[in-house]
Amino acid sequence: MRITHLWDINNPHTGFYLRQSNAMKNRKLINVLATNLTRLMEGSQGLRTIDQLSKKSGVGRGTVDRVKKGEVSTTLDKVEAIADAFGVSAASLLSTYAENLGQTEKSKLGYVRFPLVDAPHGMGGNLAPADNPEILQYVEVNEDWARGTLHANFSQIKIVPGIGDSMSGTIEDGSVVFVDTGTRHFAGDGLYAIVWQGRLQIKRLQAKHDEKRLKIISDNKLYDADWATDDLIISGRVLAAWNFKRF
Template identity: 30%
Template sequence: MIRKANLQLLIDREYGIGKHGAKAEFARRLGKQADYISRCLYPAEKKGGKNVGEDFAREIEREFSLPVYAMDQQRLGSDTAKTIDVEGLPAPLAQKIAGYRQVVEVPRYDVAGSMGPGTEPPEMNMVVENMSLDANWVRNNLTYTKIDNLKLISGRGDSMAPTIRSGDAVLVDSGINTVEDDAIYFFLMRGKLQIKRIQRGLDGLTIISDNGQYPPIEVPGEREEDITVLAQIIYWWTGRSF
């Protein structure tokens, strides 16, 4: 199980989390079929799965310049990395190095933003789990106010399809609480939680569903206080079944 988890971690680290075709690119680099890599990542209960064997694990380590047996250690052995000695360094640099993270733990809340008529806010925002993201991937692929402002919620409904589909995991930046840019926001309106695209115009806001079956909603400037922006959507993982 450790090798399987490390295989997924390495693919995410090299090619980006959720990137289309990442397994195929990874497979080509190792001279394997994409289907072989996919089967190595099958859940234990799914038929047709493959194990990451001893020879394949060592081959991966050589190809990606990993320490020997890194595939057999938790998170590719990143937890055992040596601490950098910051003594004597300028204070700003020492603080930056000391605060460096290899892994970003993003809390996932038991909250769903409606992509439809809206959902009732929960009585309590409860963290149900944490998602581990490679810190290098976060820094290189996301634009955010602060790492600690990153939260994970779920989308529900079809009004933002095909951009965001019902059940998708949605990464939000809770440090953004105003509409400045044309973007997708997580907000509270008339007591309902919603995920929609919002555009700012001269006379107010326009709330837009990417699904053309839902008409836009015009919010005049004097009614903007009816909308409480909780966060901006910055990334999402779209699941598909075949």
């Protein structure tokens, strides 16, 4: 079963739709990476030089220099290493929506903010992935709450709307859901954002080791469980949800 995936570099804005890719060979992406890297370095206090960035990221000086100049493609693991050095995601480093690059975690003192993206995940609905979901707004949360609750790299956390009642009792219809898009594989029983049968969904995944397969569970007992098939893509792990009740 293929359930471990890398960023889809053809849709880097959110990283919710993931596929395997070994290297960047697309000229447009090379140029986008060079532009974003230059912008980050110019705005950085401690990573303004090639040598500084090479040392912190572990990527060779020559590679960093050529990537910055847009002269060479590189592997995704090197892009991720460079992104980690700046505290941003590889997806945003490869994104053409770069005006907010490096700003995701910046907010007033004591708060952090995360992007709310226009990628509703179905909990019983029939929601297909959008080609280019937009950032609707940034949601500010208390930093102490975030650090004590989310336990993930803030640059890889995105907020998505949850639609439907199949996870009722755990996540209610209309809730906003915090997803760690850095977890792109099954990392133990729990809630995950998935793309399955062409639909964005939030479900509970449970390993059945004796049968060597994953069970897809809706917490609402009115819905039957399913078994994962080869087209399952794990696009993130659900960390928390803010549930809302309508009156």
